[in-house]
Amino acid sequence: MLIGGIAVAAVGLGAGPANAGETGTIYGRKACEETVKMYREMGYNARCNNINGESYYVHYDRPKPGLRPSTGSAGSS
Known part of the structure; x- marks a missing residue:
């Protein structure tokens, strides 16, 4: 997927060890927030x-079993 001029790899939902990660560089706050929304929609x-x-960049991880994913606002550090 191309967001804000930066290619962002879609995350596969199959079983595997990738429960957390980070995207590459994303240009622009709006593009970052759209990427966050995409990851949250995938759980x-x-x-x-x-x-x-x-x-x-977007940091993402899977919530522990039985917990719902975060729906809070996208913050920056």
């Missing part, structure tokens, strides 16, 4: 993290 907890200026 991940996700949040935007500011690298510098308009550069962001």
Whole structure:
């Protein structure tokens, strides 16, 4: 998927060890928030993290079994 001029790999929902990760650099806050929304729709907890200026990345992880994914706002650190 191409968001904000940066390619973002879609996350496979099959069984496997990838329960947490980070995207590559995403340009623009809006593009980052759209990426967070995509990951949350797939059942991940996700949040935007500011690298510098308009550069962001998304950290995502799977919630523990029985817990619902986060629906809070996308924050930056």
